[in-house]
Amino acid sequence: MMLQKIATILLVHIILATSITVTGAVGTKDGVHVVVTFPFMLKDVENILCDGDTVYSLVPLGVDPHEYQITPQDFEILSKADLIISTAHTPFETNIKKLIGDGVLKAKLIEIPNIPGIKFLEHPLSGTINYHGLLMDINNYLTFIENVTNTLTFIRHDCSDVYRSKFEEIVSRARVAGVKKLLKDRVAVIDSPILQYLVNSLGAEVKHIVQIEHEVPITPKDIAKAEDVVKTYGNKTIMVVLKESIARASLNDIAYRYRVPFVELPNPLSYNSILGYHESVLEMISQDMMSPVPLDKSDVWREGYYLVYVAVGLALIVFIVLFVAKKH
Numbered sequence: 116m117m118l119q120k121i122a123t124i125l126l127v128h129i130i131l132a133t134s135i136t137v138t139g140a141v142g143t144k145d146g147v148h149v150v151v152t153f154p155f156m157l158k159d160v161e162n163i164l165c166d167g168d169t170v171y172s173l174v175p176l177g178v179d180p181h182e183y184q185i186t187p188q189d190f191e192i193l194s195k196a197d198l199i200i201s202t203a204h205t206p207f208e209t210n211i212k213k214l215i216g217d218g219v220l221k222a223k224l225i226e227i228p229n230i231p232g233i234k235f236l237e238h239p240l241s242g243t244i245n246y247h248g249l250l251m252d253i254n255n256y257l258t259f260i261e262n263v264t265n266t267l268t269f270i271r272h273d274c275s276d277v278y279r280s281k282f283e284e285i286v287s288r289a290r291v292a293g294v295k296k297l298l299k300d301r302v303a304v305i306d307s308p309i310l311q312y313l314v315n316s317l318g319a320e321v322k323h324i325v326q327i328e329h330e331v332p333i334t335p336k337d338i339a340k341a342e343d344v345v346k347t348y349g350n351k352t353i354m355v356v357l358k359e360s361i362a363r364a365s366l367n368d369i370a371y372r373y374r375v376p377f378v379e380l381p382n383p384l385s386y387n388s389i390l391g392y393h394e395s396v397l398e399m400i401s402q403d404m405m406s407p408v409p410l411d412k413s414d415v416w417r418e419g420y421y422l423v424y425v426a427v428g429l430a431l432i433v434f435i436v437l438f439v440a441k442k443h
Contacts, residue, residue, distance in 0.1 A: 158388035165274030196222040251313035253293035
């Protein structure tokens with residue numbers, strides 16, 4: 116472990132000394148260079164920036180940030196950053212904080228969970244604070260955007276009017292999305308912790324999260340709990356899942372059997388804007404949530420399979436009756 120730390124520090128100093136050029140990763144020397152750790156913040160920060168400012172995401176779209184490791188190119192970009200914005204959730208973000216604490220990186224650091232005014236929700240299964248998807252809540256999102264705006268103004272005073280004007284535009288847009296409580300008075304079962312803040316922001320109370328934590332296996336007990344919620348709350352219940360969820364088929368089956376709404380959403384990490392994702396979700400839910408839950412192919416096959424058994428059974432009964440009648 117000690118050798119690994121020493122190697123990391125040596126790598127950082129070598130990279131800083133050699134000053135590798137990264138085309139398009141940083142802007143002019145007069146602007147503020149911002150680095151976001153996750154891509155879903157990229158456009159939200161970009162929409163505030165002044166001329167000459169730049170923003171860059173370390174994790175590319177579609178890549179699992181839990182598995183991401185800092186590359187030599189990342190170190191070069193981080194070394195030129197004036198501001199780094201982190202979710203303070205993954206191992207590579209912990210490394211960034213340490214590099215700043217050790218004085219290797221000189222950027223100002225914003226860690227989203229530490230922003231004053233950010234509200235937290237408890238995971239209904241574990242009772243612990245859910246740190247996933249904090250900014251999917253519109254109020255948390257606005258608190259975050261205001262904090263970034265104030266920080267940019269502190270770093271670059273000459274653009275304060277620009278930052279403030281763009282901030283107000285984002286506030287107006289976010290408030291339009293925030294008033295649409297499409298899931299008001301509903302009780303929700305969701306498959307992933309990353310959806311809790313979003314679904315709560317839309318007006319529903321999340322009673323069960325099938326997967327307790329990232330990479331923790333889903334058990335039959337977790338699925339059974341989802342069905343218990345539907346039995347308790349009936350048609351007030353709504354199922355909300357990510358499209359690639361491993362719990363999708365099981366929850367779809369429960370939703371179909373109890374005739375409750377079932378909504379599939381894309382992964383937020385496939386978007387480069389939190390507000391853009393929220394707006395897309397509003398459109399998806401308004402169009403689809405009240406539609407009857409369709410059977411997927413496995414359900415269709417299964418029901419057809421049962422019909423075959425019934426037909427064969429009836430044919431067998433008729434054959435036996437005719438055979439017995441013939442004997443007599």
